[in-house]
Structure formats: C-alpha cells, structure tokens
Amino acid sequence: MKNRSWLKKNGWLILLIVGFLIAPFVISKFYITILCEAMVMSLFALSFNLLFGYMGQLSFGQAAFYGLGGYAVAMLMTKLQFNFWLSLVAGVGLASLVGLIVGYFCVRLRGIYFAVLTLAFGQLIFVIIFKWHDFTGGDDGIQGVFPPEYLKSIEAYYYLIFFVFALSTLVLWRLVNSPFGQTLKAMRENSERTEFLGIHIARYQLIAFVIAAAFAGLAGAIWVPFYRSVAPSYLTWIKSGEPVMAAILGGPNVFLGPVLGMFIMTFIHAYILGFTHFWPIIMGTIILIIIFVLPGGILGFAKEKLKEKRDIQNQEQVGRRSG
C-alpha cells in the first residue's frame, strides 16, 4: 500500500527519467542538442535559484561563474592538453574559488545592493576576460575544445550531460531540504530573528554563494566541450539575466520552477531563431507578462491552484463528517 502511494506520487519523475534515457533513440540530432542545452542551462538556473528562491538574494552576475567554468576547461584542454575529467574538476574549482572571493564582499549586502554588486563583479570578470587578449583570446574566445574520443558523438555526450544534470539536481534537492536549506529559508523570511537564534548569517550566505558558483561553474564546464568553443558572451549580464528569467517564468518558490522555465525558454529560443533575430524583445515581453499576469511563475500558480482545490476538498470532507 505504502509502495503504491510512493509510485503514484513519484511516477511522473520515473516517467521523466525514462523519457530522457530513451530520447536519443526517438528524436533527431537537432532536438538532442536542444535538450542538452536546456539541461545545462537548467543546472545554471538551479544554481542561481539557490540564491534567489531559497536565500532571497538576486544575483545578477551568475554568468561570471558559468563562464569561468567554461573558460577553465577550454584553456586547460587546449593550451595544456589537460585531461577532460580533471579539467571539469578544475572548472568547478575555479568557479568556487572566485565565488568565495566575490561572495565575501557580496554577502555583506542585501536586496538591490546585493544585485548591483554581483552585477558589478560579474562585469569585472567579463571585462578582464574580454580585454586580456593574450591570455584568454579576448573577443575571439577559444575554439577547438574537444571531449575525449568516447564522448565525441552527440548521443554519448547527451548521456554525460543528463547524468551530471540529474545528479546535481538530486544534490541540490537534498541540500535545500536539509537543515542548511531550512536555515537559508529562515534567513530569507526574517534575517534578524535568524540571527538571534545564533546563526551566523554572513557565513551561511557565503557557503550558499560558493555552492551556487560551483554548480554554475559545473554547468559552464560541461557545456563548453559539447559546444567545442567558449566566448566572452558567456559572461555578459544578458547571460546572467537568463536564469533570472527562467526562475520567474517557472516559479522561483518551487524547486523545479527554474528548470521548467529554462526548458520553455530554450525551446522557444530554438524555434524563434528560425525566423527572427529579435529574441530580446520577445523575452522582455514575456517577463512583463509574467510579472503582471502570473506572479509566482507557472509552477507557483499551479501549486496555488492545487492547494486551493485540496482545501475545498478538505472542507467538504469536514462538512460531511460534522453534518
């Protein structure tokens, strides 16, 4: 009995995983590529939402860590012929290290100030990479980043990305439901009270900041060998805006909200690029519509409706019992 209710509750998840596993046998190479991009960007969006949805701070510089992860992998592999797996680790390491330094300053601030400071640091890192032509290739970026032979096919790399995405999502899910995640939420709701409980707010926020930077770095690191190249545009504030949009589109207060948002955005993007280059104006309009019509995002809205329905059912049951 217990088993069956578990299956009923999590059946959609199993279906989803099976769907992802058999996808390469069903869909065309074009859509496999889009799926890969959607998963990588979703991981990026989840890392952002750890700060936004759970800690309550809006980072407008998350792309810096995404780009740093990508650049570390690209430079190590092309310039030093580094091992692929070690490069991935180094990418995550570099993003975390820079996250530690940037986060040290940023967690002192809240609200708009936090957003502006993350934006400024993101832009600083972008400018350094963009202008340091001798070292990073400047605006040319770095081309010819190839994964090892056994991962060169799109399908093989798809499974790697899926594995990394699924595992990271699981880790982040466990994290936000751990005492650590509860503490982050408590700080979001009332930082003064949380402080009175003896919790060192800055330290917790710094840890969250570094974790977010690490996962953003992982997303960038895993993407670059698939795309075979990296460019400074990976670090711009337009890139930083993408996880923000994904979160408000899908719903920042639901764990998988940013993932849904990013999948929708990636597929719309792939579709729209077929006939127009005016992508930003569409994105801007979608943001405005979501803000005005659907605050809380798609999943936030669905969750609320579901709750209302359940409340009505409960009331009916109570009414029947007492009557």
Add this chain to the structure above:
Amino acid sequence: MMSFDVLFNQFLSGIARAALLFLVASGLSLTFGVLRVLNFSHGSLYMLGAFVTYSVWKVLLIPVVGFYIATILASLIMGLIGILIEFFLLRRLYARGWPEQLLATYAIVLIITDIVKWGWGGEFLSIPRPPPFKGAVFLFGFPFPSYNFFVILLGLILVIVLWWLVYKTRLGDIIRAAAHDREMVSALGIPIPWLFTWIFVLGSIIAGLSGAVTAPFGSIALGMDIEIIVECFAVVVIGGMGSLPGTLLGSFIVGQVYAFGIMFKPELALAFIFMVMAAVLIIRPWGIFGRPER
C-alpha cells in the same frame, strides 16, 4: 618619471569623463532616491537618446544649432517615454517587491535594445562635434578637445540645477521628505503618484540629455547602454545610492581612476574601477554618502 603636464592632461580627461558620468548617474540616483527603484533601463534611455539625437540631427541638417536642437528634442522624447514607462509599468509595481521592479526595468532594457537594433541597424554612427566646440584647446602644449569643456560645463550646470532643485525649492523639500518617509509625505496630502511620475520623467530627460551629448564624443552603437549603466552603478555604489553629493564624488573618483588606469594599463582600466568599488564597500557598504537600508 611622469612630468606634471602629462599628469595634468590625464586629470583633465578624467574630469571630462566624470562630468559625463555625473550627467548619466545623477538621473539614476535621483530616481532611486525618491522611488527606491533601481532603473536598469536608464542606460537604455541614454542609448536611445543618442540614436534619436543622431536621426533628428541628420533630418534637420541645420548648421551650427542643429545638434543643440536635436539634443533638446531627444531629451524631451525620452521624457515622454519615461511617462509611458512609469505610468503603465512601474506604477503598478510599487506595492510589489523590489525584484519585480528591477526585472520590469530589465525587461525594458531588452525591449529597447531590439527597438534600436530594428530602427537603426547594428552599425556605428557618429556626429561631428558641434560648433563652437570643434577645435582643440592647448594646455601645456597638449591638445585637449574643446568639446570636453562643453561637457564639463554642462555637468557643472546640472550639479547646480539639481542642487537648487533638491535643496532650495519646495519640490526639493518634498523630494527629500519622500526619500525619507514616503507614507508621512502622503499623509500630508501630497500626491505621491504624481511626484513619482515627474521624478521618473526628470530622470529620463537627464538620461536622454546625457545620451545626446555623448553622441559627438565617440561612436553611437548598440551596447553603449550596458557599458554606461555598469559604470554608473559603480558611481552610485561608491558615492551612495540616492545621494546627490555622493553621485558627484563617485563620478569624480570613477572618472579619475579610469583616466589614470588607462595610462597605467589600458586593458584593466575598468577593472581598477571595480577594485576601488570593492575597497569602498569593505569600509562603507552603503557607499560614502549613502545610508543603510533594509
């Protein structure tokens, strides 16, 4: 060893840059001080102002005063767009959290980017320096564009006008009071929504004006919005958001750091600005003239 005249030349170009930064950042800071909304789209109105100035100038082709007429027209058009943005978008969001307000202005950034791309294409445009600021002034034997003095002069005029407006007029009393306690001002019978609209319009006009005067400086191009807004963020974060003296000091610091940074290592001139910003934030997280806010 660097000679005095080289340093002085660098200092003067820093002052010119500071004047331009103050022109843009003062509008941003004013809006933030009263509305408590950080307007991401301020840089976009600045960019649009530069493009509109170019088009008006090109259509008019009036000698001597053509540029100045275009500047005034572009500023007023940006003011009109400001009315639309405040009235139809921001006004509905004051009751909501700041993330929504920030995102709404970010959405405007994206929309204006595409409007400019659609309307003017992706090319670089330029306007020649208007008379009587075409030539160069020689200071210690170095040529110094006289147009820079026009920008510095304009910056000074704006400092005086804003100072007079904020500290010497009744509207200024209301502005300062509203920045301090919005509800109390409202309770005194002052229509806050209209105050907000006019302040936002004033900020937009300033954005348009600064975009217009930038036009003869260098090229008018896509991306100038992001470039300027990030530097303006540095200015207001260093000086303190919403503070007029803070914006002035922040502009001066950023302008000088940039001018001397370029002399020292051109690639990292912008990086130096952010380092100074980080240093200020360690000592005073709210900026030099700012006040803490929750």
